[in-house]
Every structure is written in C-alpha cells, then in structure tokens.
Amino acid sequence: MRAVFSRRYGTPDNLEIGEFPKPVVGPGELLIAVKAAGVAFHDGLQLAGKHQIKHDMPYVPGMEIAGTVAALGEGVEGPKVGTPVISINEGGGWGEFALVKESQVWPIPADVDFKAAAALGMAYTTAHCGIHWEGQVTAGDTVLITGATGAVGLAAVECAKALGARVIAVASSEERLAIATEHGADEGINYITCSLKEAVKELTNGEGVNVAFDPVMGSLFPDVLSSLAWGARHVIIGFAGGEIPKIPSNRLLVKNRRALGMVMSYYRYRQPHLMQQTVDTLLDWYQSGKIHPRIAVDGPLEKAPEYLNLIMDRKLIGRAILV
C-alpha cells in the first residue's frame, strides 16, 4: 500500500512517501480503509521521540483515522465490512490501510463527512473529555482556554459553548482570537500584548475562572494558576508551550483548587462507556450544527511533511487532514 513512514526519530523532513507493507489483520483487530487522517502536534512529538507513545522503526504515523471497515480479525464480530467508522490509534493512519484494535473503533452515520470525522476522532474527543468529564463544565461556568485556536483548543471552545459556558479564549494574536470568536468564544486575551492574569481579573471582576482547559502550560502556567477562582478545576491537556511546570501545592490548597491530568488513553482503554458517550454526544452536536470542525488544509499523503512543518511552526489554525 502507499503510506507516509519514517525510518527514524527526527523531523517532518525525515518522512518518506512510498510503498509500505499492507498490515495483516490479526485476532481482536480490524483493518480500516483510510479515507481521512489528521495531522497533529502529537504526530510531531511522536516523530521527534518526545511523546509517551514510542514506535518500532519504520512506522507509519497518524493517530486520528476515519474510514470504512475493510476486514475483521479472528473473534471480531463487528462493525461489519463497509461500515464508516472513526478510530484513534497509536499510529498507522497515514496510509491506505490501518490496523486498529477492536475497542478503538466507533461507527459513524453515513452522512458524516470523513474529514470532519477524523477531526472529531482526537481533537474533539480530547476537548469533550477535558471539558465535560474532567472540568464538569455546566451552564454558568466561566472557562479559560489556552491554545484556543489550536485543534484541541478550538474544539474545547465549541464544546464549552455547547454546554452553555462563558468562554475566554487565550491566543498569541488578534487574528487567532478572531477565529476563536467565530467558533463561539465570548472574550479573547492576547497574551503577547497584555498580562493574562490582569486581563482575567478584569473580565471576571476579580473572581477568576471556574475551569481552565490547558493544552499549553509552559510559560503561561503561572498566570493560568493565578486566574483560578475558589474551587476551580485546572484541566491539564498537554505541554505545547514546551516546559512542564511544577505545581505549587499551596496555591491549590489556599483556594480549594484542583489540578486534573487528562489523557485520552484513560477514556479509550479504561472508561469505554464514557468514551462511547463522548463520541455519541459529539456526533449529535455535529449533526445538529453545534460544532464545526475547522479543516485548515487537506490534501494527499504527499502533503504530510508540509502540513506537519506548518503545525510545528505554529502557522496553522485548525486541523490538517490527509485524504
């Protein structure tokens, strides 16, 4: 089959495009004919060897997959061949076929566009699990979202709005904030031109936010921590900002704040019933027009290095999809 693959850890320029062995389906697995696959920050981290998921070389990247079932392994009863599905995998999405575990496949209605489905697969499930299950966001909450125009952050803006919250988006430019507003953010803070901490104070009459959804951490963390109200939840999603900050526990205690780690593998492997509810909710919101995945660019497998470079250089707003 044709695929994008890497023979070693490195940069997007190490990716090769060409013939790669088609996976052979085994017990408990399904083979997916890939129709769309996301290109994301986590793929860049994996390729650099900086992600918790490591690969034997050579490997095909791509965790976010939408396609149709092509074959069922021994002992797998469904979904039947031809069913449209989304899947989140450790990798393998950037090829014509991907091998996935039976537990990591969710059928989708036939009218859901495969490109949007790929984005729902990882960016939106991460956003929903962080906002709903961990952040327990409800109407009336004020939610601060860092990296609010990254793929996961923008999805979180839409999920928090769908649940009725007030959303304060944090981003590095006015252009980015305008896009967060298009997707439902009520207010925006440009942390390059003003103090994040002071801006939150002003917007919340000194109270702070009830929930922070944080895929950035890094140098923004001290201001995010200072912006948490009494009893607030800080949902830690990732470290796009580079640094992994230490959390001063006294700052949690003095206002009864909670810091919560959130990783999709917990929901995918250990809470399958919650994961199913998340997927069902997102498909319902997508079909009723409450969420609108932003596909920044889409193109053939040959585009993978270009798209991944754009993402790692912070030049893309929304998701990149290989089709």
Ligand SMILES: NC(=O)c1ccc[n+]([C@@H]2O[C@H](COP(=O)([O-])OP(=O)(O)OC[C@H]3O[C@@H](n4cnc5c(N)ncnc54)[C@H](OP(=O)(O)O)[C@@H]3O)[C@@H](O)[C@H]2O)c1
């Ligand atoms: N917990 C989980 O299960 C899970 C699942 C998926 C992804 N993630 C993680 O979530 C994070 C965001 O993923 P994503 O796909 O949304 O990435 P993305 O599309 O590249 O967005 C990342 C955002 O972070 C901001 N940022 C701030 N400092 C940055 C820096 N030094 N380098 C790059 N970006 C920086 C950028 O916005 P501004 O320039 O406006 O600040 C950018 O929009 C990643 O760390 C990823 O690994 C976690």
